[in-house]
Amino acid sequence: MPSVNLTSAFDKPPADAVAYFKSKGYAVSDEWHDMLTSAHSKAFTVARAQNMDVLSAIRGELDAALTQGLTAKQFNERLTPKLQKLGWWGKAKNAMGDDIQLGSPYRLNTIYRTNMQTAYMAGRYRRMLSRAKTHPYWQYVAIDDGQTRPEHKLLNGRVFRFDDPIWQTIYPPNGWGCRCRVRALTEAQVKARGITVEDGSNYVQPFDAEIISRETGDIKTVPHARVKLPPDDVMTPDLGWAYSPGQSAFGTDTAIAQKLGKVPDPQLRAETIQALNNSPAREAAFELWTKESLARVERYQLAKQANNAAGLKANGPRPQHKTVVSFLADDINQQLIDKGIDPARTLVLSERALAHAHSEKHQQNNTALNVEQYSNLSRWINHPNTQVLWEPARNQVLFVLKQGEVSIKAVVKYAGAGTELDTLINVFKVNSSAIESGINGGLYELWR
Structure with missing residues (x-):
């Protein structure tokens, strides 16, 4: 070659x-x-x-x-x-x-x-x-x-x-x-x-492959996938290659976030973060990740309703399948530092968290978002009208975008000083009046 x-x-x-x-x-x-x-x-x-x-x-x-x-x-x-x-x-x-x-x-x-x-x-x-x-x-x-x-x-x-x-x-x-x-x-x-x-959405067939270690002789089971192509062809990537390196590489964003903290000029730092968050390529990547993950979550829910064990195994939410939603704005980052928290400067969403947000319970009580709203999560977190609140009792940052009587709320929980990733743990719809009551009653601190 x-x-x-x-x-x-x-x-x-x-x-x-x-x-x-x-x-x-x-x-x-x-x-x-x-x-x-x-x-x-x-x-x-x-x-x-x-x-x-x-x-x-x-x-x-x-x-x-x-x-x-x-x-x-x-x-x-x-x-x-x-x-x-x-x-x-x-x-x-x-x-x-x-x-x-x-x-x-x-x-x-x-x-x-x-x-x-x-x-x-x-x-x-x-x-x-x-x-x-x-x-x-x-x-x-x-x-x-x-x-x-x-x-x-x-x-x-x-x-x-x-x-x-x-x-x-x-x-x-x-x-x-x-x-x-x-x-x-x-x-x-x-x-x-x-x-x-x-439409290749049903072409991929996940399965478990076995590998015999040449080092120890042990048999290891690893996830793999084949592609069933009509009419009767099958394409199977080499073991370990059934993935997209571009989709998986959100580590690029986390590395950038680490470097941002070393930029001494606060104005340059803020402008860089804004440019990154407003990048059409990043928004498109997040939208693609969200739609693909949500489709998997919905297939999992259908399999659960049908008591389909194979479907549950194939489509279960993957906790390590994550993407960066947004870079943390400089003023919010400083507020967290003042609280004794060392943020990672990236807001990260996992497929497991998305599955929780889109659970049957949340859909039934009408607090779950629709596909378009999930896909726009990256955009509205950085919307100029989005409120940023701190909930002291739970060590949580809340991003709230009011849309009339209903608001969209995203929750980022901080365990304390030093956190590996700023993980977005939930996103759902709430009554706007409940947010206002929380601010007026001292439940939330209004940061922005």
């Missing part, structure tokens, strides 16, 4: 890809399958790299490769002597006494190709989302040559809307060395070419 040369792909450093890669934390694993699917979007890991110095060296050179557009050959030439000096090279013995491969030219090529392509596609995903209003149809493109896997060819030319949940599974790369990509099309282009836009 040819090397991925980012210099030839961009006229300038690929900022989106660089941001994606830099956002990753560090994680240590014995084998590649210990860090499967979307976990790779949040943490950088190399199998069998048990030494943080080794991880730092590899990540540093990958960072340089992304920023400077280095080829695989340049990457290898720079990194090899560093790994040899650290002793991470050649063969070694594992806990069972078997030979394992540490650093080698072949492994460095694999590390380079995998990380370059994943970072590039994550950046491309975000850019495509920013054009979704004018180019709402996405077409899967497989490189048609002797190296292309037959299963990847099955997707070639197929078109789905940008917000079709199938992209969460098939957005490339779909395996080691995958060179597939996605092109965005306008409605006029789709009509002119006579393209059929498919």
Whole structure:
């Protein structure tokens, strides 16, 4: 497979890809399958790299490769002597006494190709989302040559809307060395070419796969998915690749939030936060995440009503499936610091919290939001008319947007000093009069 040369792909450093890669934390694993699917979007890991110095060296050179557009050959030439000096090279013995491969030219090529392509596609995903209003149809493109896997060819030319949940599974790369990509099309282009836009919402079939560890011999069960394509074809991504790196990489936003706190100029800090919160690409990404997650929640509720155990397992809300709703405004951040709380500066919504907000109970008592309201959550939290309240008894920040007699309220709970993520735990409709009574009665402090 040819090397991925980012210099030839961009006229300038690929900022989106660089941001994606830099956002990753560090994680240590014995084998590649210990860090499967979307976990790779949040943490950088190399199998069998048990030494943080080794991880730092590899990540540093990958960072340089992304920023400077280095080829695989340049990457290898720079990194090899560093790994040899650290002793991470050649063969070694594992806990069972078997030979394992540490650093080698072949492994460095694999590390380079995998990380370059994943970072590039994550950046491309975000850019495509920013054009979704004018180019709402996405077409899967497989490189048609002797190296292309037959299963990847099955997707070639197929078109789905940008917000079709199938992209969460098939957005490339779909395996080691995958060179597939996605092109965005306008409605006029789709009509002119006579393209059929498919609904892939029911194509994906989740299942549990088994892996035998070469290190220990243990059998591990991991979540995976296959795609059933009409009429009778089946496409299955490589194990660990049935996810979209762009959708999973909300770690980019959390990394940006950490850097915001180090900006000394308060005006520049405030302007940066405002620009981030008003970004059409971010709003589009949040809307897509919300609709896909809410559809999953509703499928889960239908399965629950039908007492369908398989449906419950396949569509249950995923607690680790999260997205950033908004960056915390500077004045609210300072108010929390004054309370002895060290906020993370990002408001994060999990699929589990969304499932709670949209529960049957909340729907029956008419406090649940509709799909459009959930999708606009990111926008109205930053609306100039949104009130920001502090509830001392519960250590909660409330974002309240009044809409006549009914208000939409989002709740962010703070456990105390030092919090990993500012998690939005609930959002629902309340009577506007109840909010006013709480302010007048001293139940809430009005911060904005």
